[in-house]
Amino acid sequence: MHGAQRRQAPAGDHEALTAAFAGGEAVINCAGPFTFTARAVAAAAIDAGCHYVDTSGEQLAVKDLFDTLTAPAHGAGVSVVPAATDGCVPLDLLASLVAARLGRVEEMRTVHLVGAGGVSRGSLRSLAATIGDVRSGGLVYDGGDWRAGTPGRRGEVLLPGRRAAVPEVVTIPRHVRLRRLEGLAEAGLGERLSSAPSPEVIASLPEGPAERERRAQRFTYLAEAAGAGGRRVRGIAEGSDTYGLTAVIAVESARRLVAEPPGAGVLAPAQAFEPAAFLGFLGAYGVRWAVEDGPERDGSVG
Numbered sequence: 001m002h003g004a005q006r007r008q009a010p011a012g013d014h015e016a017l018t019a020a021f022a023g024g025e026a027v028i029n030c031a032g033p034f035t036f037t038a039r040a041v042a043a044a045a046i047d048a049g050c051h052y053v054d055t056s057g058e059q060l061a062v063k064d065l066f067d068t069l070t071a072p073a074h075g076a077g078v079s080v081v082p083a084a085t086d087g088c089v090p091l092d093l094l095a096s097l098v099a100a101r102l103g104r105v106e107e108m109r110t111v112h113l114v115g116a117g118g119v120s121r122g123s124l125r126s127l128a129a130t131i132g133d134v135r136s137g138g139l140v141y142d143g144g145d146w147r148a149g150t151p152g153r154r155g156e157v158l159l160p161g162r163r164a165a166v167p168e169v170v171t172i173p174r175h176v177r178l179r180r181l182e183g184l185a186e187a188g189l190g191e192r193l194s195s196a197p198s199p200e201v202i203a204s205l206p207e208g209p210a211e212r213e214r215r216a217q218r219f220t221y222l223a224e225a226a227g228a229g230g231r232r233v234r235g236i237a238e239g240s241d242t243y244g245l246t247a248v249i250a251v252e253s254a255r256r257l258v259a260e261p262p263g264a265g266v267l268a269p270a271q272a273f274e275p276a277a278f279l280g281f282l283g284a285y286g287v288r289w290a291v292e293d294g295p296e297r298d299g300s301v302g
């Protein structure tokens, strides 16, 4: 970037990191695995008076920021919005719109369907850092708390899918009152997420998928909910190039936090941004989305 200053600091040195962020308006943390860096980088951003976003899909690291940094973020008057990614932001925003349409939500399920495409070294390192959580069955939100290792409920799903461990969206219960929330992914993704190559193998791989490969990849994300009377509503977002979209979402999230500060604290995307407006913005990047009644038959949730 022309004229940009470059400052370096180790993630483990709070004073140096805070000094590096000083004078900035927002920090975009891309230094995964976030299991090891998110709290340190976010704490330094807060102390430097900067808003914060990251590109973490590591759900326990996301949850940790809500659990530990809400008070400091409030005190500093800054907004912290973790998980500014292609999957978490659309699903969190859709969940908010689905809940508004349904009224009272009993159960919700998020579904990730991501077509074949390469993964970056960084994603594989994040996966390796969280593989224990993945193999233990991941997280299910049930009765007001997240529980690890709870078997997902079976049932026909709208699209071929089954429960996998990583793609929960822990931000959703921050703003949607519900009894149960779980995440599913299609079987192929679930299998890919259940194993991670060794650090040596990861280091020998290309940095990430080629642009042609990224553009050919397609994704579908669903947030499906059932209400008390059995009524169902679902939100759907479709697009391509999860990595390119994550970059757009992270930068736009930081830009909005600076331009239209939503209030201090650690916030879910739907608490920080107007859901339909943000999803509408993503339309310029090929994302199509809708919130609709149905399906009428069971098979989607429960």
Ligand SMILES: NC(=O)c1ccc[n+]([C@@H]2O[C@H](COP(=O)([O-])OP(=O)(O)OC[C@H]3O[C@@H](n4cnc5c(N)ncnc54)[C@H](OP(=O)(O)O)[C@@H]3O)[C@@H](O)[C@H]2O)c1
Residues within 6 Å of the ligand: 009, 010, 011, 012, 030, 031, 032, 033, 034, 037, 055, 056, 057, 085, 086, 087, 120, 121, 122, 123, 124, 125, 126, 127, 207, 208, 242, 243, 246
């Ligand atoms: N969920 C999503 O949609 C999504 C999409 C894209 C990316 N991501 C996540 O974003 C992260 C970045 O992905 P990527 O492909 O860009 O990974 P990458 O190429 O490995 O980049 C990570 C960068 O972070 C730096 N870093 C890591 N730990 C650090 C520390 N303690 N102190 C200083 N620097 C540190 C690394 O520096 P060195 O090279 O010097 O180690 C590297 O430059 C990954 O965790 C990935 O999971 C998520």
